[in-house]
Amino acid sequence: MxxxxxxxxxxxxxxxxxxxxxxxxxxxxxxxxYRRELLxxxxxxxxxxxxxxxxxxxxxxxxxxSYKGFQGKSSVRTWLxxxxxxxxxxxxxxxxxxxxxxxxxxxxxxxxxxxVERHEVPWLEPLPDPHDDPTDPSTIVGSRESVRxxxxxxxxxxxxxxxxxxxxxxxxQWKAAEVAEALGTSTAAVNSLLQRARAQLDAVGPSExxxxxxxxxxxxxxLLDRYIKAFxxxxxxxxxxxxxxxxxxxxxxxxxxxxxxxxxxxxxRVKCPAEKPGDMRLIxxxxxxxxxxxxxxxxxxxxxxxxxQLHVLDVxxxxxxxxxxxxDASLFEKFxxxxxxxxxxx
Numbered sequence: 001m002x003x004x005x006x007x008x009x010x011x012x013x014x015x016x017x018x019x020x021x022x023x024x025x026x027x028x029x030x031x032x033x034y035r036r037e038l039l040x041x042x043x044x045x046x047x048x049x050x051x052x053x054x055x056x057x058x059x060x061x062x063x064x065x066s067y068k069g070f071q072g073k074s075s076v077r078t079w080l081x082x083x084x085x086x087x088x089x090x091x092x093x094x095x096x097x098x099x100x101x102x103x104x105x106x107x108x109x110x111x112x113x114x115x116v117e118r119h120e121v122p123w124l125e126p127l128p129d130p131h132d133d134p135t136d137p138s139t140i141v142g143s144r145e146s147v148r149x150x151x152x153x154x155x156x157x158x159x160x161x162x163x164x165x166x167x168x169x170x171x172x173q174w175k176a177a178e179v180a181e182a183l184g185t186s187t188a189a190v191n192s193l194l195q196r197a198r199a200q201l202d203a204v205g206p207s208e209x210x211x212x213x214x215x216x217x218x219x220x221x222x223l224l225d226r227y228i229k230a231f232x233x234x235x236x237x238x239x240x241x242x243x244x245x246x247x248x249x250x251x252x253x254x255x256x257x258x259x260x261x262x263x264x265x266x267x268x269r270v271k272c273p274a275e276k277p278g279d280m281r282l283i284x285x286x287x288x289x290x291x292x293x294x295x296x297x298x299x300x301x302x303x304x305x306x307x308x309q310l311h312v313l314d315v316x317x318x319x320x321x322x323x324x325x326x327x328d329a330s331l332f333e334k335f336x337x338x339x340x341x342x343x344x345x346x
Contacts (some may be wrong), residue, residue: 003049042088045085047124049126055088062087063079066083085182095122098120098156102248124153126149127147139152151205166194195316223315224291224315227320231293232281234267236265243264252327290312295308303343304341309325312326
């Protein structure tokens with residue numbers, strides 16, 4: 001019996017080669033279909049793209065090791081979700097929640113005050129949208145609302161077990177008895193956890209009236225285009241016009257957040273490292289089911305535009321209502337984005 005590595009999409013699974021491996025091949029083929037939706041599930045649980053990728057890999061490893069004992073009483077998909085959920089719960093033991101700056105409980109900041117990076121805080125991370133397959137299972141299992149930054153940030157206020165129960169019941173639509181079996185608890189306990197989780201989510205999560213415009217809609221595309229052009233032209237006055245009256249701007253790992261178009265405009269004027277038109281270039285993309293833009297900043301020494309920030313936008317019917325600008329260049333590779341942009345002739 002030899003050991004070999006086989007790729008499951010982007011996930012590497014440890015497998016054992018047998019003389020008759022038809023069952024193993026069937027498992028690999030079946031399990032591969034759920035990689036993306038399991039990634040979204042682990043992301044909802046952890047708030048971290050990097051952690052979610054590791055946990056999906058661990059899920060497949062655990063599934064492979066226990067596959068011989070799989071009796072087929074449930075579907076492979078349900079079985080994988082059970083393993084993934086418990087893998088996440090084990091991983092979350094003793095860990096801090098992943099907030100956004102506006103979720104730290106501090107008041108909004110003055111844009112002229114000093115800003116401080118806090119790398120010791122495990123900040124919430126964005127999730128790339130699937131671009132390779134429009135019928136990807138994650139688009140069916142979880143609506144855009146279930147991976148919205150605001151929703152995932154709100155989930156972070158719940159205990160891990162409350163989080164698991166709410167996601168399994170309200171996002172995946174499992175029955176209480178199914179959740180109880182998956183978590184090794186009683187149906188009564190599941191119902192109690194769900195009640196407390198829903199109450200907490202109502203207190204901290206996005207409201208039902210907080211409707212967003214779909215990223216592919218003409219309105220959203222137009223606002224994103226104007227947003228990109230304003231930054232590239234270093235036109236702060238035009239940028240300010242795009243925000244709603246109560247718009248919020250935050251940029252982890254800085255622990256400050258800002259509210260209102262004027263505050264956002266002032267922040268851009270006094271804190272933005274760019275100095276003139278052309279210093280910034282942006283590429284449109286999507287994240288968390290929302291419009292997004294990858295910002296590249298010109299290196300003054302080389303003239304090359306280098307990966308700088310990933311902006312995820314909430315687009316409401318009356319303008320941009322929220323921007324989270326993630327200052328983490330390592331995210332660019334995860335989003336299939338280049339580290340630098342080729343220099344264009346002026």
